[in-house]
Amino acid sequence: MSLVELRDISRVYTSGDHALKALDGVNLNLEEGKLIVVLGPSGAGKSTLLNLLGGLDSPTSGSITVDGVDISRYTSDELAHYRAATVGFVFQFYNLIPTLTVYENVALVKQISENALSAREMIARVGLADHMDQFPAQLSGGEQQRVSIARALAKNPRILLCDEPTGALDSETGVMVLKLLLSMARDFGKTIIIVTHNQNIAKMADMVVRVKNGRIVSCEEQANPLSAEEVDW
Numbered sequence: 001m002s003l004v005e006l007r008d009i010s011r012v013y014t015s016g017d018h019a020l021k022a023l024d025g026v027n028l029n030l031e032e033g034k035l036i037v038v039l040g041p042s043g044a045g046k047s048t049l050l051n052l053l054g055g056l057d058s059p060t061s062g063s064i065t066v067d068g069v070d071i072s073r074y075t076s077d078e079l080a081h082y083r084a085a086t087v088g089f090v091f092q093f094y095n096l097i098p099t100l101t102v103y104e105n106v107a108l109v110k111q112i113s114e115n116a117l118s119a120r121e122m123i124a125r126v127g128l129a130d131h132m133d134q135f136p137a138q139l140s141g142g143e144q145q146r147v148s149i150a151r152a153l154a155k156n157p158r159i160l161l162c163d164e165p166t167g168a169l170d171s172e173t174g175v176m177v178l179k180l181l182l183s184m185a186r187d188f189g190k191t192i193i194i195v196t197h198n199q200n201i202a203k204m205a206d207m208v209v210r211v212k213n214g215r216i217v218s219c220e221e222q223a224n225p226l227s228a229e230e231v232d233w
């Protein structure tokens with residue numbers, strides 16, 4: 001059994017008498033501990049897919065089982081528990097709380113996760129030990145994204161969902177942040193799903209999923225993914 005199994009997933013957005021099929025008959029199996037990269041053009045349905053995996057949204061039809069349990073049938077309370085316990089998020093725009101320090105932003109996860117890891121240790125691992133008491137506005141974009149990575153990992157989720165985590169960074173900083181994200185996800189044995197436009201990250205993936213017009217157009221497993229050192233950045 002795979003950690004995550006999507007069966008015939010559709011997500012239709014309706015407004016008035018107009019219906020838009022953002023996802024259309026998606027089937028996908030994701031294995032525990034793997035790095036999965038999702039590629040596809042704008043509007044393909046990548047964020048919709050991640051939102052469903054993260055319990056931020058529910059499918060119009062189909063089932064999503066995580067560890068054998070169908071989360072598409074969860075009540076909103078059960079979904080809230082799933083989001084708190086099982087998934088971590090890294091988004092394009094960091095989503096840090098501006099009035100809390102770096103340390104406080106990361107330590108906050110103790111309130112939602114029962115098995116949270118040390119905030120101080122995670123902040124040190126992303127290289128920001130000297131910035132614990134600064135506020136997000138006092139940090140660069142790359143530093144802010146490193147805080148959000150520390151926060152996502154401190155929550156200690158089984159699944160890490162990253163939607164264009166470097167979309168707001170310059171390419172050099174983006175590569176640095178992605179390398180950090182991937183090495184930490186590997187170190188902690190996380191299942192990590194990244195939506196990115198960076199083709200180099202795809203070379204490092206265990207599986208590359210291509211999405212177009214709400215459908216999976218290919219799903220390739222890579223037996224020998226490259227390491228960050230082997231990729232020609």
Ligand SMILES: Nc1ncnc2c1ncn2[C@@H]1O[C@H](COP(=O)(O)OP(=O)(O)OP(=O)(O)O)[C@@H](O)[C@H]1O
Pocket residue numbers: 013014020021022040041042043044045046047048049
């Ligand atoms: N909340 C929503 N209400 C209505 N339509 C939506 C909503 N969210 C997404 N859509 C539509 O669903 C389709 C898929 O959107 P989605 O955000 O999943 O694409 P994406 O692959 O993430 O694109 P991008 O690369 O631009 O982020 C698009 O046509 C989008 O306009």
Ligand SMILES: [Mg+2]
Pocket residue numbers: 046047048163
């Ligand atoms: Mg998107």
